[in-house]
Amino acid sequence: MLTLTTEDVAAAVVELGLIEAAEIAGVWRELGSQEVSPEQFGSACVRRELLTGYQWERLRNGYRNGFFYGRTKVLYQAGAGSFARVYRAIAQDTEDILAVKVLRKRFSSDEAKCELFLREGRMGLMLRHPGIVRIEEVGKEGSSSFITMEFVEGQTLRELVKIRKGIDIVRGIDLASQLIDALEYAHSEGVTHRDLKASNVLVSAKGRAKLVDFGLASFAESIGKKKDELGKLRTVEYAALEVAGGVRGDNVRSDVFFLGTLLYLLLAGRSAFKDSRDRAVRADPKRYADLEPLGKVAPHLPRDLVDLVNKMLTLKPKHRFQTVSEVKEALEPIKIRYADDDEIVSPEVSKPAREVSENTKPKSKISDKPRIMVVEVSGKSQDSLRQFFSKQGFRVLVTENPKRALSRFETIPPPADILLLSSQVLGHDAVSVFNALAPDPYLKKIPALLITSARQEELVSEAVEDDLRQVVTMPFKASDLLQRVKMLTGINV
Secondary structure, X not given: OOOOOHHHHHHHHHHOOOOOHHHHHHHHHHHOOOOOOHHHHHHHHHHOOOXXXXXXXXXXXXXXXXXXXXXXXXXXXXXXXXOEEEEEEEEOOOOOEEEEEEEOHHHHOOHHHHHHHHHHHHHHHOOOOOOEOOEEEEEEEOOEEEEEEEOOOEEEHHHHHHHHOOXXXXXXXXXXXXXXXXXXXXXXXXXXXXXXXXXXXXXXXXXXXXXXXXXXXXXXXXXXXXXXXXXXXXXXXXXXXXXXXXXXXXXXXXHHHHHHXXXXXXXXXXOOOOOOOOXXXXXXXXXXXXXXXXHHHOOOOOHHHHHHHHHHOOXXXXXXXXXXXXXXXXXXXXXXXXXXXXXXXXXXXXXXXXXXXXXXXXXXXXXXXXXXXXXXXXXXXXXXXXXXXXXXXXXXXXXXXXXXXXXXXXXXXXXXXXXXXXXXXXXXXXXXXXXXXXXXXXXXXXXXXXXXXOOOXXXXXXXXXXXXXXXXXXXXXXXXXXXXXXXXXXXXX
16 A cells, blocks of 8 residues: 655656646645645546546555556556456557557566567557557567557447347348458458457447457467467367368468358357357367357348358368458358348338349449438328428438338448437337437437327337437427427538
8 A cells, every 4th residue: 555655646646757747736726735645635636637546546556667558658457358458548649549458467477478479469560451450569568568459449249249139130241241351351461360259359339340369369378388389379269170170270261160150140149159168168179060050040041141151160171161252252242232222112112131132233322412211100101201301302211110220220331310210100119219229339329309199198208318319299390390300410401
């Protein structure tokens, strides 16, 4: 615990570069005196946001290091694993928010492991792609080895699928395509991942999938190994797969297989095999041979998409896609078929995505007009709303399915500027989608209007309104509805 005087602490934060000397004067003014305890001084610094809680806790425990790594200043700990801690940090020169992965102390005295950790980090420095978490700096601060990288606001793919209980097919294909592009680029640079899994895929708040920890699996597997064993490292999963497939050191085709497990997860909403912390279970080659068929788990999926994933997951490498580029080529016609329509029309004149003909042409580019998506069952009301908003200069998208509408807004870019839901027939289904927007990190910026009738008071009471989501009760003037749409979107047509 802290044994320094208040004067010592004030001098230390300036000497360490945590606070500018001129800023200390403001702390004394707030406190009204310099005759205060170190705790009072530290609390005032945290309150004025001159120090973070993490920084003050470290100071009061007597630490004089761990505040800076390379060009970054640590703000707080964001996570921890078996071999490293991850901190949220700020770049001192650009003020960009970054992540710093710092090797745990118990490995710092092992020169071979430190070098392996840094070597794997330097491998990441070679890769510059929007689908790969960017490595900014690799180095040592005192005895601590660290890797500084892009900080991704979002969640892992594992967390995303768990929270959403599955992902819509259009969104799933979009994320799969992003992962394929990133891995194809890495392979073209001569770098394989060697640890593809859902926790090593980050999905940003803007919907961008990013691969993380290229090569760091080697370090994880080095724990407990002797120095002369470090050159032949691969993950337990990759080693078991290669035993099962009868080909050793097959990193490219092994990446294809485990990329297939990610596509399986995206499309089925569950893992291709049971997750386990038991190393013996993960090292059993049979685990990778007895996968439940994707078509059985998700019978709604189109046959060609199921066949594509099944080929990626073929046990014998020679029967798999040989490269990620081959996967990309096979996915392309499916991706085109499921590309966002210029307009969603009523089911009476449109088939579900999985029933669209394989001969469907690529969709035309979305108009620059402001767009509104209408969720309404009544054909008469659909026509009225379409005609009215079209005359006002809007591109109107119409669907009868509120859940389908919600899934469309999970794509990047979103299909419309505002969502208009009618609860008159859809009832609780419309309210459920309306209420699902605000809590979701991807959807919270989507404006929405819920149209209800005067007889639906109980239903209206369930709707959660805020600055971007409002309830409109019939009867109302069309001009009033238009005004609400303009106000929520900031569109002036």
